[in-house]
Amino acid sequence: MCWVDADERFRQLFQRHFKAVLAYALRRALSRSDADDVAAETFAIVWRRMDQLPTGDAALPWLYGVARRSLANQRRSRRRAEALVTRLGGERPSQEAEPRSAVLDALHRLPEADREILRLAAWEDLQAREIAVVLDITPNAAAIRLHRARRRLKAELEGAE
Amino acid sequence: MIDELEVLRRANPVQEIDITGGQAALLWAAVNRRRGKTMHLQTVTVWCRDWHATRAFYVGVLGLLVQVEEDGRFCVLDAGGTTLCIDAAHGKPVSTAQLLFRVDDLDEIRTRAEAIDYPVREPRDSSDSLVLSDPDGREVIIQPSQ
Numbered sequence: 001m002c003w004v005d006a007d008e009r010f011r012q013l014f015q016r017h018f019k020a021v022l023a024y025a026l027r028r029a030l031s032r033s034d035a036d037d038v039a040a041e042t043f044a045i046v047w048r049r050m051d052q053l054p055t056g057d058a059a060l061p062w063l064y065g066v067a068r069r070s071l072a073n074q075r076r077s078r079r080r081a082e083a084l085v086t087r088l089g090g091e092r093p094s095q096e097a098e099p100r101s102a103v104l105d106a107l108h109r110l111p112e113a114d115r116e117i118l119r120l121a122a123w124e125d126l127q128a129r130e131i132a133v134v135l136d137i138t139p140n141a142a143a144i145r146l147h148r149a150r151r152r153l154k155a156e157l158e159g160a161e
Numbered sequence: 162m163i164d165e166l167e168v169l170r171r172a173n174p175v176q177e178i179d180i181t182g183g184q185a186a187l188l189w190a191a192v193n194r195r196r197g198k199t200m201h202l203q204t205v206t207v208w209c210r211d212w213h214a215t216r217a218f219y220v221g222v223l224g225l226l227v228q229v230e231e232d233g234r235f236c237v238l239d240a241g242g243t244t245l246c247i248d249a250a251h252g253k254p255v256s257t258a259q260l261l262f263r264v265d266d267l268d269e270i271r272t273r274a275e276a277i278d279y280p281v282r283e284p285r286d287s288s289d290s291l292v293l294s295d296p297d298g299r300e301v302i303i304q305p306s307q
Contacts, residue, residue: 014189014192018185018188018189019178019180022178022180022188023175023177023178026174026175026178027173027174027175032288032289033305036187036188036191037191039188040188040191040192040195041195043192043195043196044192044195044196047192047195047196048196101172103168103169103171103172104172104174107169107172118166118169119169121166122166122167122169122170122173123169123170123173123175125170150165150166153165153169154163154165157163157165157168158163
């Protein structure tokens with residue numbers, strides 16, 4: 001692949017998917033600026049790994065997978081920074097309260113693995129085979145995990161009624 | 162019978178993103194900085210009807226520093242790496258544009274605007290930003306740098 005092709009392919013990829021990636025980050029990050037950082041970092045990583053980019057419809061789930069890892073890195077960095085501030089005797093920056101509803105409360109009572117698979121299915125509207133790409137697991141494992149996570153969310157929702 | 166996924170779908174905190182061209186440009190620039198590809202925009206010139214009022218807005222309210230100017234004709238402002246040039250239109254059509262600035266201290270601009278009763282609008286989304294219009298009606302969005 002020549003440089004110009006890669007550059008143009010990257011531009012088209014950004015054009016096609018930046019809103020979806022930004023929305024993914026906005027749904028999970030603590031602030032707009034954190035989401036912007038995650039989206040920018042995601043595309044920067046994708047640029048370095050263009051040779052691994054799947055073609056066609058598989059590209060977006062793959063991008064979500066990269067965004068997911070970027071978000072995890074950002075959270076780790078934030079926790080390290082907060083721990084340092086605490087060790088130095090400063091005040092921990094306050095976390096923004098997450099908007100809550102009965103549904104989101106039920107979601108937050110589930111383990112993180114369940115939450116993410118449910119968010120991917122409901123908010124990113126992904127099928128099990130696409131979720132498998134994001135989470136880097138087999139489609140079969142994704143289908144089973146989604147089924148179980150749905151069952152647990154349903155139980156939480158019914159319990160809350 | 163609960164369809165738990167549908168219930169969750171309706172609770173989606175970000176249904177659609179209302180993203181401006183300016184925000185898309187900022188994201189594209191941030192991506193390009195990270196991949197080491199930059200193209201620097203040197204100068205933006207806006208043509209204005211009322212030079213003094215426009216200068217007062219960009220210098221007095223936004224706080225941009227004047228680099229060079231000729232009273233009533235033009236002024237060249239430091240817009241953080243890019244030069245914003247305010248030129249008197251002198252009968253030429255004024256430029257339409259939307260300008261988006263990132264600033265360290267949003268409240269400083271809010272305070273200066275409020276001190277002279279310069280109208281500040283709330284952003285369309287719930288973001289922490291200010292929306293103003295310059296004297297020719299160009300939308301100026303101010304967002305915090307972090």
